[in-house]
Structures are given as structure tokens and as C-alpha cells.
């Protein structure tokens with residue numbers, strides 16, 4: 001008997017950067033909700049913004065909306081991935097946005113001083129957070145704002161939900177084993193550099209930021225959204241180290257609903273986003 005193909009029919013021939021990009025997960029309503037919450041809190045601090053790790057541009061669009069409502073401003077949208085920048089450029093054509101290829105690690109060489117740096121859903125990917133926070137400080141004007149969020153941090157699992165992720169990986173590994181592929185036992189937390197909110201607070205404070213505030217924002221991840229994040233290349237590499245992307249993504253997609261059945265979670269899996277804001281000293 002053949003296995004169900006987790007790809008939808010129209011996706012079989014998509015190029016890698018379409019199939020394994022971040023856009024599908026980013027199109028779920030809860031994703032806009034958490035990012036909008038953060039952008040609304042920094043939109044009034046000035047007119048010059050960096051959207052750091054802009055990816056396919058979902059957050060850039062929110063910042064642009066805020067700028068248009070206020071009548072002036074500009075956004076420097078920075079990302080190392082040409083494929084993601086390409087998607088963002090196709091999505092947003094505005095003279096108020098300048099797309100720049102580069103890493104957070106070099107930010108001060110990429111952009112002029114700004115009023116706010118918005119850094120959504122990417123800080124967990126950074127190995128040297130101290131260095132990147134120092135780079136962000138260099139580009140913020142005195143009294144400027146850093147706003148970041150992530151759902152890959154220690155503390156992201158509401159009580160009783162962590163088991164789902166263990167079963168998700170177990171089910172995906174089982175699918176791969178059945179096809180002769182073994183999975184390394186690297187902890188996801190090690191791979192993705194997970195940090196507690198208190199540790200983030202200590203990191204931003206030692207980088208010289210002041211007034212750090214954070215909150216946990218709870219959302220429900222639908223099975224479809226979990227299948228979609230399981231197609232994102234960086235997620236697949238973190239969850240299933242050294243497994244080829246295509247089969248790793250297949251394994252994660254078909255494992256979502258089985259793992260939900262295993263742990264008897266129905267409808268969706270609750271999850272926290274960390275929303276974090278701090279200031280550059282005035």
C-alpha cells in the first residue's frame with residue numbers, strides 16, 4: 001500500500017524555496033496576530049525601522065501599514081536568504097521599504113541609525129546573541145526600541161503540551177526508519193539555542209538595553225499550521241538534524257495528526273509566543 005503524499009497536488013512541482021520557505025506558516029491568522037501585537041507597540045516610537053530577519057515580508061507589511069497610517073517613515077528589511085528576500089520583494093513594492101541582504105551579525109554595517117528594530121521569529125536562530133544585541137544597539141538611536149518575539153524558547157509549552165512535540169518527532173523518526181533513514185539524537189533545544197525569558201532579559205540588560213518587558217502570548221496551533229511549519233527548511237533541520245530536507249518535511253507533515261492522537265489533543269496545540277520589548281538608554 002502506498003503512503004499518503006503529504007504534499008498537496010499543486011505543490012509537487014514547486015521549487016525548493018517555495019515549498020521549504022516560511023510563507024505558508026506565516027499565512028496563518030495567529031501568526032499575524034502575534035506579530036501585529038508587537039508591531040503596534042513600537043509603531044509610535046519613530047519613523048525609521050529595521051525589520052531584522054524579514055523573511056518573506058509578513059512583518060515588513062505590518063510595519064509598512066503602521067507607517068502609512070502615520071503618514072511618514074521607512075523600513076530597512078534585512079535577511080540573509082536571497083530566496084526569502086525575493087519572495088518579500090514580490091509581495092511588497094513600496095519606495096518606503098529597502099530590502100538588504102545580510103546577517104544580523106553585521107547589522108551596523110548594513111543600515112543607518114533607526115528608531116526601532118523589530119526582530120520577529122528569528123532570535124532563536126542566532127548563536128551569538130550577545131554580539132547581535134550589541135549590533136542592534138549600535139543602530140538604534142538613543143531612546144530607540146528593540147522588539148523581538150519567538151515561540152522557540154524555554155517555557156513555550158503550556159502545561160501538558162510538551163508531550164505532543166516528543167511524539168511528533170518520534171512519529172516522524174518512525175516514518176524515516178521505515179524508509180531506511182536514521183535520525184540523530186540531537187536535542188532540539190541545543191540546535192535552536194533556546195533561552196528562557198529571564199535569560200533574554202539578562203542578555204538584553206548586559207548589552208546595555210533598559211526597561212526590558214516581556215509577556216507570554218498564547219495561541220492555538222492548528223494541525224494545518226503545524227504541518228506547514230514542518231515544511232520550513234530551518235525547522236526541518238532543527239527537528240531532524242542531517243535528514244534530507246524533502247523526506248524530513250514529508251515525515252514531519254504526516255506525523256502531526258498521529259502525534260495529536262497519541263497525546264489526545266484535539267483541534268489544536270496551545271503554544272506561547274514570547275513578546276519582548278526593551279529600550280536603548282535615552
Ligand SMILES: C[S@@+](CC[C@H](N)C(=O)[O-])C[C@H]1O[C@@H](n2cnc3c(N)ncnc32)[C@H](O)[C@@H]1O
Pocket residue numbers: 022026035052053054055056057058059078079080081084102103104105119120121122125126
Ligand atoms: C522564521 S523566519 C521569520 C521571518 C519574519 N521575521 C517573520 O516573522 O515572518 C526566520 C528568518 O530568519 C532569517 N535568518 C536566519 N539567520 C539569520 C541571521 N543570522 N541574521 C538575520 N536573519 C537570519 C532566515 O533567513 C529567515 O528568513
